[in-house]
Amino acid sequence: xxxxxxxxxxxxxxxxxxxxxxxxxxxxxxxxxxxxxxxxxxxxxxxxxxxxxxxxxxxxxxxxxxxxxxxxxxxxxxxxxxxxxxxxxxxxxxxxxxxxxxxxxxxxxxxxxxxxxxxxxxxxxxxxxxxxxxxxxxxxxxxxxxxxxxxxxxxxxxxxxxxxxxxxxxxxxxxxxxxxxxxxxxxxxxxxxxxxxxxxxxxxxxxxxxxxxxxxxxxxxxxxxxxxxxxxxxxxxxxxxxxxxxxxxxxxxxxxxxxxxxxxxxxxxxxxxxxxxxxxxxxxxxxxxxxxxxxxxxxxxxxxxxxxxxxxxxxxxxxxxxxxxxxxxxxxxxxxxxxxxxxxxxxxxxxxxxxxxxxxxxxxx
Amino acid sequence: xxxxxxxxxxxxxxxxxxxxxxxxxxxxxxxxxxxxxxxxxxxxxxxxxxxxxxxxxxxxxxxxxxxxxxxxxxxxxxxxxxxxxxxxxxxxxxxxxxxxxxxxxxxxxxxxxxxxxxxxxxxxxxxxxxxxxxxxxxxxxxxxxxxxxxxxxxxxxxxxxxxxxxxxxxxxxxxxxxxxxxxxxxxxxxxxxxxxxxxxxxxxxxxxxxxxxxxxxxxxxxxxxxxxxxxxxxxxxxxxxxxxxxxxxxxxxxxxxxxxxxxxxxxxxxxxxxxxxxxxxxxxxxxxxxxxxxxxxxxxxxxxxxxxxxxxxxxxxxxxxxxxxxxxxxxxxxxxxxxxxxxxxxxxxxxxxxxxxxxxxxxxx
Numbered sequence: 001x002x003x004x005x006x007x008x009x010x011x012x013x014x015x016x017x018x019x020x021x022x023x024x025x026x027x028x029x030x031x032x033x034x035x036x037x038x039x040x041x042x043x044x045x046x047x048x049x050x051x052x053x054x055x056x057x058x059x060x061x062x063x064x065x066x067x068x069x070x071x072x073x074x075x076x077x078x079x080x081x082x083x084x085x086x087x088x089x090x091x092x093x094x095x096x097x098x099x100x101x102x103x104x105x106x107x108x109x110x111x112x113x114x115x116x117x118x119x120x121x122x123x124x125x126x127x128x129x130x131x132x133x134x135x136x137x138x139x140x141x142x143x144x145x146x147x148x149x150x151x152x153x154x155x156x157x158x159x160x161x162x163x164x165x166x167x168x169x170x171x172x173x174x175x176x177x178x179x180x181x182x183x184x185x186x187x188x189x190x191x192x193x194x195x196x197x198x199x200x201x202x203x204x205x206x207x208x209x210x211x212x213x214x215x216x217x218x219x220x221x222x223x224x225x226x227x228x229x230x231x232x233x234x235x236x237x238x239x240x241x242x243x244x245x246x247x248x249x250x251x252x253x254x255x256x257x258x259x260x261x262x263x264x265x266x267x268x269x270x271x272x273x274x275x276x277x278x279x280x281x282x283x284x285x286x287x288x289x290x291x292x293x294x295x296x297x298x299x300x301x302x303x304x305x306x307x308x309x310x311x312x313x314x315x316x317x318x319x320x321x322x323x324x325x326x327x328x329x330x331x332x333x334x335x336x337x338x339x340x341x342x343x344x345x346x347x348x349x350x351x352x353x354x355x356x357x358x359x360x361x362x363x364x365x
Numbered sequence: 366x367x368x369x370x371x372x373x374x375x376x377x378x379x380x381x382x383x384x385x386x387x388x389x390x391x392x393x394x395x396x397x398x399x400x401x402x403x404x405x406x407x408x409x410x411x412x413x414x415x416x417x418x419x420x421x422x423x424x425x426x427x428x429x430x431x432x433x434x435x436x437x438x439x440x441x442x443x444x445x446x447x448x449x450x451x452x453x454x455x456x457x458x459x460x461x462x463x464x465x466x467x468x469x470x471x472x473x474x475x476x477x478x479x480x481x482x483x484x485x486x487x488x489x490x491x492x493x494x495x496x497x498x499x500x501x502x503x504x505x506x507x508x509x510x511x512x513x514x515x516x517x518x519x520x521x522x523x524x525x526x527x528x529x530x531x532x533x534x535x536x537x538x539x540x541x542x543x544x545x546x547x548x549x550x551x552x553x554x555x556x557x558x559x560x561x562x563x564x565x566x567x568x569x570x571x572x573x574x575x576x577x578x579x580x581x582x583x584x585x586x587x588x589x590x591x592x593x594x595x596x597x598x599x600x601x602x603x604x605x606x607x608x609x610x611x612x613x614x615x616x617x618x619x620x621x622x623x624x625x626x627x628x629x630x631x632x633x634x635x636x637x638x639x640x641x642x643x644x645x646x647x648x649x650x651x652x653x654x655x656x657x658x659x660x661x662x663x664x665x666x667x668x669x670x671x672x673x674x675x676x677x678x679x680x681x682x683x684x685x686x687x688x689x690x691x692x693x694x695x696x697x698x699x700x701x702x703x704x705x706x707x708x709x710x711x712x713x714x715x716x717x718x719x720x721x722x723x724x725x726x727x728x729x730x
Contacts, residue, residue, distance in 0.1 A: 160528075160529060161705070162676070162678055162708065162722060163525075163529060163678075163692065163693040163694045164525060164528060164529010164530065164692050164693060165529065165692075168699050168700070168701075168702065169696065169699075170700060172700075172701065172702055173702075174702075175702070176702060296686075296688065300686050303684065303686075311527070311684075313527055313528075315680075315722075317707055317708035317709075317711050317724060318702070318705045318706065318707045318708070319668065319676075319694060319697065319705055319706040319707070319708075319726075320694075320697065320699060320702070320705050321661075321665050321668075321694035321695060321696055321697030321698075321699065321705075322694075322695070322696045322697060322699070323661065323692065323695050323696060324696075327528065327529050327530075327688065327692060328528040328529060329528045329684060329685075329686035329687075330686060330687070330688050331534065331686055331687045331688060331689075332684065332686030332687060334533050334534075334685060334686065334687070335533070335535060335537075336533075337533065337537055337538075337539075337540070337541060337683070337685070340526070340683045340685050340686075341683065341684040342682055342683045342684070343682035343683070343684075344682075346682050346718070346720075348713065348720065353711070355711075355713060355722070357527065357680075357682075357720070359682060361684075
């Protein structure tokens with residue numbers, strides 16, 4: 001669609017509606033919809049608020065009522081044609097008497113994948129595709145990544161001093177960044193389905209790992225710990241603020257497994273205690289986007305195993321020094337500078353006195 | 366002076382003139398001057414181009430000639446009242462028949478320090494002080510720092526990956542930053558009187574360490590090496606591109622001293638091979654501003670010994686990883702995060718794909 005397409009302004013509004021539920025629809029995508037009557041007047045709006053609840057089209061059509069007849073449905077994603085937790089939206093669109101459907105993109109879900117569009121055209125509706133498709137894909141990048149790869153989109157986050165330290169030589173790390181940056185991290189968590197740490201972070205920092213109420217329910221807190229060598233008491237074992245999933249390898253001794261079962265902490269045994277296996281397991285649980293908030297060894301492994309698509313580095317204007325002090329990433333096995341990971345789409349901004357550097361991670365080619 | 370002061374626009378021009386010689390006047394300050402005739406018309410401009418050459422006032426007065434009579438001299442620094450390499454400017458101002466002198470700041474040089482102002486007032490001239498004084502002080506911060514402390518103002522510079530590495534685990538470090546950042550470093554060197562590296566940098570990188578012709582003569586290249594354990598062949602030993610000063614401690618064996626004497630490399634033996642002693646020696650040689658381009662151990666020592674006032678960190682959008690990989694700073698002996706060095710006046714900008722983070726270094730309080 002050209003920039004002059006008359007539907008762009010309505011699709012922009014539908015994308016705004018879709019974004020209202022960011023971080024809350026997984027495993028579903030974000031979808032927004034609106035209905036114009038036969039004269040082009042806005043008569044209904046809707047968005048998909050949460051998995052299991054009504055799809056965006058249904059809400060917009062319900063609001064429009066009889067005024068939808070002969071009108072136009074503008075929706076960010078192809079209406080579904082299958083019975084999931086809700087009936088197929090393509091049937092609801094036909095039943096409402098809509099004459100034209102304007103779409104940003106087809107649904108890559110193999111159960112839809114153009115079937116909704118076919119059903120609408122077979123029903124005699126005009127279907128216009130591809131309006132603001134790039135924007136719609138960007139909005140649903142985590143969902144699209146999971147559908148395409150079977151893994152959630154991964155964001156690796158760290159906070160370091162300007163000389164690249166994530167802790168002092170004595171291990172002290174709270175807080176390197178300031179309150180503005182920590183508040184931003186809480187908002188970032190609210191857009192994610194899970195946060196992942198390793199056992200070392202639990203032992204060193206005893207993190208609470210929540211969005212501080214910015215998402216309800218809180219994202220899943222995930223601990224990846226090969227042998228379950230973890231403290232008996234930790235904030236993460238308290239289910240009141242948020243659920244925790246304890247993921248371990250086959251080598252975890254039975255007595256430790258039993259201990260956490262008695263504590264009531266959900267446990268998942270992987271065949272191999274690796275980031276890639278964890279990512280697949282989390283995708284199966286419906287996670288579209290996960291946040292790696294781990295130490296250098298797990299972070300390097302997650303990068304190596306293709307689990308990281310985006311980076312969010314908070315850089316504090318401090319110098320901590322210390323050759324043995326913790327740094328963001330353990331060995332990546334590089335022999336040449338050209339072989340390193342790099343960042344594209346780099347963007348920076350200030351979070352109080354701290355700098356936030358975000359970008360898309362591009363692996364060695 | 367208030368922002369509405371009528372002399373501000375002329376002082377701004379004088380400061381621009383002064384800045385034209387940035388990096389070339391040491392040990393002298395940067396000074397710019399202009400002359401307005403009795404009607405307020407600009408009739409002369411001048412700046413101090415290099416130590417030993419004419420002072421700014423003299424050039425502006427020469428350009429103005431007879432039209433200076435009854436006019437105003439606007440100058441960024443108090444005219445001198447002593448015979449140095451050139452005669453006292455206060456006498457030249459009186460001789461030219463100037464009626465009014467507008468100053469940004471007094472000269473902190475103990476041989477002047479208000480004496481020039483007194484001489485002018487005694488001669489019957491109106492003297493207006495403090496116009497754009499903050500800007501003038503900022504422009505001459507390196508000179509003022511040397512006069513106040515007996516050491517040059519130090520800038521610590523490094524280039525690192527986004528995960529805080531200045532080299533790969535195998536030592537490879539050329540080039541972490543891109544051509545835009547390297548070009549910027551050449552410009553930075555051109556504003557400095559000397560660049561300092563340690564022996565490790567000579568052994569690992571064999572740097573050329575010049576401004577690539579952006580300053581004539583090139584800044585002094587300084588190697589601080591306790592025991593002169595240095596390669597026999599290195600780009601720094603070639604005097605053609607720039608002069609090199611080899612600084613060592615009392616422990617340097619005589620045969621190594623002899624070797625460098627035979628090579629014709631200038632040598633300076635310190636009583637203690639420490640950054641602070643080197644800084645004092647460089648101030649005595651007339652260095653106002655020096656650039657520390659050294660590895661983590663020397664950088665940490667320079668910070669510790671108060672030799673670093675500003676930081677310029679280039680951060681490349683790459684991830685290199687590797688726990689044994691080189692990082693910017695060795696141990697600073699910190700036990701608490703609150704005790705760290707921090708940066709004020711932080712400012713960032715892009716040098717191609719690399720981020721430049723500059724700031725003033727604030728030590729532990």
